[in-house]
Amino acid sequence: MDFNTYIKQSKKRCEEEYRLEPTEIPTLQIELTEAEMEERKQTFEHALPVIQHFMEKVLYYMDGTPIIVATTDEEGYVIHKFGDESMMEMIHAFGIHNGVRFREKVAGTNSISLSLLHDESIGLVGKDHYHEALHGIACYSAPFHYGEDGRISGTISIMTTVEYESQFHLGLLSSAVDSIERELRLQEKNNKLEILNQIMINSTPIGMIMTDQEGRITDYNAALEKLVEYSMKERLAKGDTKTYVIKPYVDHVLWTGEKLENKEVTLSFDDGEREKIFQLDVLPIYDGDEVIGAFAQLRDMTNYYELQEKLIESEKLSTLGKFSAGLAHEIRNPLTSIIGLTQLLKETNAQNKYLEIITSELDRMKNLVNQFVLLGKPSSVQPAPCNLHDLLEETIELMKSSARLQDVSITFESNQKDLVMTIDEAKIKQAFINFIKNAFESMENGGEVQVRLVHHPGSNKVEVTIEDEGEGMDPDEVSNIGTLFYTSKENGLGMGLSISLEIIKAHHGTVDFNSEKGRGTKVELCFPV
CATH class of the missing domain: 3.30.450.20 (PAS domain)
Incomplete structure (x- = not known):
């Protein structure tokens, strides 16, 4: 449908439906309170600066032409206007101020109402207007869309006198509105990206x-x-x-x-x-x-480095414990024999006084050795509530530096993150470290260690598995696991697993070893919940 048809239909409505007199001067009334006007302006808070920027460029290219630029919302309320002062005085005479509403039944045939009605750019020149008082003006309106829903957000209009009318004005306005819409869409996308960016940065x-x-x-x-x-x-x-x-x-x-x-x-x-x-x-x-x-x-990284230092300290203490326990084992047996022999000598030797001194000193040495033995044994269990998932996660984090040095990757899977158990956290952690360290050392050329925590709903047991891709063990080696001072390592003392097994036992847990030579080892730790 063309403009002429739109105009004819509008004039017919003005005459037959609205009963408007074409000879009367249309006077628009402000229909919004200041608060309502301010609220509508807020809706256009981001759009108005963009509209002003682009429309000022339009005015620049039309230098010498008296023009008013007006922005309305989707209901035809004038939100903002600027332009030539002489033109401003003229439109004020018709009651056109911010807050007035362009309605066909009051303003007669006008470009703003037609543009909103048909969602098209419309131009009215001179006698296209219904009221004779407006025959001296040319008005051009283009709808614009501001938002994701695609609905009309309002219109942008330019008004001048018929002497300055040009067929290019409507095209220039439509082009400007296209640029305004693109800029508003771009700003909207940028705002969303900025919000998303801030959420990501601040979270x-x-x-x-x-x-x-x-x-x-x-x-x-x-x-x-x-x-x-x-x-x-x-x-x-x-x-x-x-x-x-x-x-x-x-x-x-x-x-x-x-x-x-x-x-x-x-x-x-x-x-x-x-x-x-x-x-x-x-x-x-x-x-x-x-x-x-x-x-x-x-x-x-402060906590990470502190945990690393604790791990190093723990390894030092573990080494000291192994050394002292091994030393004690090697010394205690000959000491017992020597003490026994001196007892026999005391029965026949005249110099019992010196033998008594020897016996006394040997007893003192034995007591010292027995104190060393205590360093190599697990102390009494001190249970307290502990999240087993978090404990495993922390232990694995501690072991990652050792893993990298040995070209080993370690993964952790868990189906229960909120499993709280009453255990001695330090002791269980010591056992976990030992089992994982053994897994690392079983793979001379690197490999993968998989740690899993599994607790089935309704079950009264929880299972922790540590599986490696190492050399594995034959049945004889598996049967000797836990035997004090038995080790397959060149420099081992054969005490680490013994201590770990004692820790698990003290927690009423069980340990199973599934291993095959050349196929790796899987350690299954089972604890009562």
């Missing part, structure tokens, strides 16, 4: 920093403030925008354009009384071939 425990070309902080996330324990907002407000301890790394990246990864950085707190260790990555930000800034991220 991670990793501290993030953005800098400009000079190394000044331009943005950061909430996790960073938590890690460094001070308010970045306050520092930036004071103009304190340097990156401090990471500045040398940031400067290097800005200067060379090369990324830095896994750098260790230490920050001091409480006047040097406390330290945190971070792992730092710094990446350059490019605009084409030019470095325009840097992106840095900090990961708190």
Whole structure:
């Protein structure tokens, strides 16, 4: 349907349905309160600056032509207008202000109402208007769509006098509205991406920093403030925008354009009384071939390093225990024989006094040796509630550094993350470490160790399996597992598994070894829940 048909139908409605007099001057009334007007403006908060920007360009190309630009919402309410002052006075005479509503039954045939009705760009020149008072003006309106639903959001209109009317005005307006819609859609996508980006950045425990070309902080996330324990907002407000301890790394990246990864950085707190260790990555930000800034991220590794130190300390104590227990075993037997012989000599030898001294000193040595023996035995169990999944996960994390050194990969699977058991956490952890370490050492050329935690609903038992791809064992070797001082290792003392089995036994658990020479070993630990 063409414009002429739209105009004829509108004029017919004005005459027959609305009973409007064409000789009367149409006067529009403001139908919105200030609060209602402000609410509608808020809906166009992001759109109006874009509309103004593009329509000012239109006015620039139409320099010398008196034009008014008006924006309405989907109901025809005027939200915003700007343009030529003389034209502004004229439309005010017709009662056209922000807040008035263009309705056909009041304003007669007009481009805004027709554009909203037919969702098309419409132009009315002179006598196309129903009221004679408007025959001196040319009005052009184009609908625009602002939102995902595709519905009309309102219209953008230009108004001038008939002397400046041009057939190109409607095309120019339609082209401008297309550009406005594209810009609004792009801004909407960017806003969504920005929201998603902020959600991702602020939900991670990793501290993030953005800098400009000079190394000044331009943005950061909430996790960073938590890690460094001070308010970045306050520092930036004071103009304190340097990156401090990471500045040398940031400067290097800005200067060379090369990324830095896994750098260790230490920050001091409480006047040097406390330290945190971070792992730092710094990446350059490019605009084409030019470095325009840097992106840095900090990961708190303090707990990781503390756990590593505990593991090292645990291994040292374990080594000491093995040494002392082995030493005690080797010394205690000959000591017993010597003591027995001195007792026999005392019955016949005249110098009983010296033999008594020897016996006394040997008894003292035996007592010392017996104390060494205690170092190699598991102490009494001290049970407490413990999440078995978390304990296994922590133990595996501790063992990963050893795994890497031995070219071993370790995986963990669990079907129960909230399984709380009453166990001696330290003892069970010691046993897990020993079983996993044995799995590592069974694979001279590397391989994979799989750790699984399985608890079936309704079952009163939980199973932990540790499976390797090592050399495996023959039936004789399996039968000797747990025999004190029995070992297949060249430098082993044969005590680690014995201690671990005692720990499991003390927790009323069982251990099964499924192994085949050349096929690896699977250790199955079963605990009552």
